[in-house]
Amino acid sequence: MQFDLTPEELMIKDAVRDFADGVVAPGAGHRDETGEVPLDIMQQMGALGFFGIPFSEEWGGTGANTVSYALAVEEIGRVDASLGLGFAAHVSLGCSPVYYFGTPTQKREFLERAIRGEYLAAFGLTEPEAGSDAGGTQTRARRLGDTYHLNGTKIFITNAGHAGYIVATARTSDQSRKISAFIVPRETPGVGVRCDYKKMGMRSSETCEIHFDDVVIPEDHLLGAEDKGFHQFLDILDGGRISIGALSVGVAQAALDASVQYAQQRRQFGKTLSAFQAIQFKLADMAMEVELARTMVLKAAWLKDQHRPYAKEAAMAKLFASETAMRAASEAVQIYGGAGYMHDFPVERYMRDAKLLVIGEGTSEIQRLVIARALLEEHPV
């Protein structure tokens, strides 16, 4: 058993933390109000190698691992959950499919630029009739000669407005529910992107609707094998859950930090709030859950790095960490009292942001299904 991070993992965590505190944190509250997407910061993150953390140097990656990536997402999420979400979606959902299933040509053409931060990458799975039920995908890809023609609509797609490409899922047959994945360059004629959702939280993360109106792409933009898209994106979602878990730990840690600080400043009945057991118990529960969530997220990341099965653990990590973030943020608002309900303090932002974490990339309910299925498969009667 070994709980220490390696020197490289520690240095990556510290480097990202310095960047988060120095560059990301100062404007985070303002961006939450305006909904502005900090593309300049994302470009800096690309230049510093943040987007390549889990990818090999061969494709312009940093050559680190999933543990380092989880630490980095946590540190960004701690100061700006919206940016953490954009970061996690870019790497886990936008870059990973091309890294794991792309051909060398596809990696050179699309992945390397995404890793450098020249553009963002998006993953188009959710549709008006499909989300948790990915099998209900309506987007259709018809093969005509050496091209595919795509028609359909994707909703709630992170980063699509500034994406260089969108990895989109589509059915390749009217009869079967078989799904394939395609790399759709953003500038392809017929690709319409609208990013004007009015969101409760995660307000400076870019969320878009995508319309494919007879979009013609060459056959070599098929990602992986035809009709194998379902298994591919299940793998991608497993990895994505680690990053949303890490992001959740960041939000929960921010809520805890803010609570510990405020509880020692605010006075009532002649004492600081921290002198009351009712508040101490809240702080203790928050600290315990943050620690447990982080440990579980890092365990899932470590399993992935060891090339061992990690789907169940990633679902547990995402579920526990996101629900921890929600509880911690809600308790932080409670500890702040009336002040916590105001925009002047960041805790209400944490609470609005945290709610997305128990919904996005698989709701808490879906995580429980994933865990239960794995459990029952492990113990057949």
Next chain:
Amino acid sequence: MKILVMVKQVPDTATRIRVAEGNASIVTDGIKWVINPYDEFAIEEALRIKERLGGEVVVVSAGPQRVEEAIRQTLAMGADRGVHIKTDEALDSHVVAQALAAVARAENFDLILTGKQAVDDDAAQVGPLVAVFLDVPQVTVVLKLEVDAEHQRLVAERELEGSIEVVELPYPAVITAQRGLNEPRYPTLPNIMKAKKKEVRVESLQALGIVPNVKVRTVSLSEPPERPAAKILTGDPVAAAHQLVELLHAEAKVI
């Protein structure tokens, strides 16, 4: 240009410092150690000079095992290799400067950079002492540095009270960096991964021929007196304002 940067590992300025038993040292458990912020300006300047003129940036630091971490951080920023003078002894500026000068002497450096002082003991002695031991010119508290490689000369701007002094000198020389010289870069993550493959040579005082003949010893350390509790004025605003003015004048003596 072959540049030597001398760095010191110090407690993070955000760390709460506590005096250890015996009142002659601080509690080091749980301290987060960082590179002295002024030394970071020196590293950044060295890297920028190397990017312009080519050459090599070597980083040297003296201290216990943990100091290797600080050296690795400079390698992650882009320094080429490191020298770690490994010692667990409590040294004074004089002995440290002797050891650093011995490392500098062993290779011919064109330029030696360091921070104007370390933020832990604020002694500001090591840079000047190294210059003396090497018998090279020195400029301290430098805000701007220009290198004329063709004529082997430097032009440095120094910060003085209310004015800027511009000096010119030949190199090899020792330059100590002031805040404002540059904005240190964030290490790129690929460089962090590459840093572990770079060389960090371990040296000892003995191998460098240094006898740790410490002349200045810390006799005692004490924490600054606690600030008195704040006075909160309540009641009628006009009366409170009068009272505040009176207190600022009579007690705080600021108006």
